[in-house]
Amino acid sequence: MCGVATGLFADKSAPTVGRRCLQRCCTCGSGPGDASLVHEGTITEQTLEPRHTMRLxxxxxxxxxxxxxxxxxxxxxxxxxxxxxxxxxxxxxxxxxxxxxxxxxxxxxxxxxxxxxxxxxxxGQVESGLRIHLGQGLSRGERMDWAIQKATELGVSEITPIISERCEVRLKDERAEKRQAHWQQIAISACEQCGRSVVPVIHPPMPLADWIRLTEADLKLVLHPVAEPLTSHAKPASLAFLIGPEGGLNEAEVDQAQTAGFHAARLGPRVLRTETAPVVALSVAQQLWGDF
Known part of the structure; x- marks a missing residue:
């Protein structure tokens, strides 16, 4: 219904006026406030309540x-x-x-x-009960920004940019601090948009060996194209994901992670880009164990 009286219930004596469709019409497919479309209807005393209130x-x-x-x-x-x-x-x-x-x-x-x-x-009512720490391989420019933005929208609790052998980005001192502040602002903006009340912490970039040694979680996973599927694991209360940079993790780094208690897991038969992998991994994790 478009919020106008139908011929069956309309007052035939009421004057006919044009009204803009206020919600998507089941017959014409028009969107809210479509200025190019006017429906013919009749004035009635009944006013339909809007389906959604305006977002602040x-x-x-x-x-x-x-x-x-x-x-x-x-x-x-x-x-x-x-x-x-x-x-x-x-x-x-x-x-x-x-x-x-x-x-x-x-x-x-x-x-x-x-x-x-x-x-x-x-x-706030939108925080996931599943705590997730994302170790994201450091990548160039917009790819890292995209990964942090989408990970925030998908409910991650912490993000640490990971420095590994195949990273193409090297950040030193002041530049690293500026990038960390930039990434934290991206997370804040993502929270403003998606409705989260808790902003994930963006840690300073950290060498891979230090991160896998210091990270604690009920379930720790390193993404690898040749491994057991993510669905083979039981529900954890907390989760750590390790995702490689643009060049991926080498076998020695994967072995190092597994020695530290990480389990190798795959996300289907296709190789994903470094900025795509966290979106897929976090979506699957929230579907399996979180609030999806």
Missing amino acids: SRFFTETPLSLGEHELPEAQAHYISRVLRMTEGDALQLFDGSGLEFRGTLLEVGKKRVRVQLTESFA
């Missing part, structure tokens, strides 16, 4: 939140005032990574200063 703009802040007034950082003030063009009285939602969500309204909106009044708090 949602922002992360590093400052611990509580009910009451808060001033947002300058970068967020610029985004709210100049990009989103929000104004005083508009509703919004904030989270600080603690697992709580806060709703409120804008009290003051300026180019460099935004104040909010938070009036409601509640626990």
